[in-house]
Amino acid sequence: MNVIVNGESVQLQDGIENVKDLLEHYDIQDKVVVVEVNGNILTSAQHQSTRLSDKDRIEIVHFVGGG
């Protein structure tokens, strides 16, 4: 399916079905993130239960510590 991640169109390979899969795909599953799907903000408990569909707009922000 085709989704928009942080403003960029991305073609997702089969097997990426929910937000948790997507974070693993980007290798940021261990980071502290805030994820929004189609304008709805998710708690981390909702990552696995939130299924992705074609044309979803996803925003991912990960926290960093440097300064």
Next chain:
Amino acid sequence: MNNRYSRQELFTPIGKAGQENISRKHVLIIGAGALGSAGAEALVRAGIGQLTIVDRDYVEWSNLQRQQLYTEDDARNRLPKVIAAKNRLSAINSSVSIEAIIADASALELKEWTQNVDLIIDATDNFETRMMINDAAQMYGIPWIYGACVGSYGITYTIIPKKTPCLSCLLGTVPLGGLTCDTAGIIGPAVNMVVSYQISEALKILVGDSDSLRNKLISFDLWKNQYSAIKVEKLKKKDCPSCGKERTYPYLSFENQTKTAVLCGRDSVQIRPAHPVVRDLEALEKTLQKQGGTVQRNPYLLSFSTGSHRLVIFQDGRVIVHGTKNISEAKTLYHRYFG
């Protein structure tokens, strides 16, 4: 009166009244690295009344690529960052009252500093200190602006007590160990972008234009050309330990212990004594000279090189052990030379 603020006063959302407000405000910046240098310079040029800037470190050559207040002389002399910063900032705007504090911000001190300021700018490099800032800001109802960067990536959020979620709400219950050191380097533009967001928000707060605040969690990557802004107010938690109804300010409650920290990406360990002390660096220099190794001293710190290690001790008793990431090895060296 000269017209040094004329361009800022011509900017309608600030105007003469806003400038007057700015000139009466006291801002606390925690950290005088890349974010702290740029943020402090912007605020001092903008004409705030008072600045308190706190940092635990001294200037090194690897800082000069992005930490805009510092010079080669500062690195050569191993000047504490806040001392070098104060020198430069006073030359930029002598009408701002600047307090430079060489310290590793502890809970006790943070509470004391927070009570007297209008705003806190986060320019630290670690979450342990940020969570303490978050608690102290909630305790005294002071706004603060989170900012951080790594590589070409940056992130920022403005936290207003009683209005927005706090940092603890946003990070959730994730252990802070999950937010480990970033070793991906950093480019100057990412620093300045974070600071531009932080200081724009700061100016809005200082002139009292809270309607113009951004209210979003911002992140960007200047190399990958990405940008994201998320509304996060729904993440505010009623049972948050830092801003909720039955808050306990958990991050302000560990005190009075010797603290050690591996410094991010620096092959160094910091050791802070349990109780503040004042070290006689001159006497210590004489003792260490008899131990072999090289000793160098300036009015603020003493540097002692031995083998592949270098130990730097500050007047407040803090020691940074360079050449190791191993806490027990660092402690051994600390006790061998400093008792």
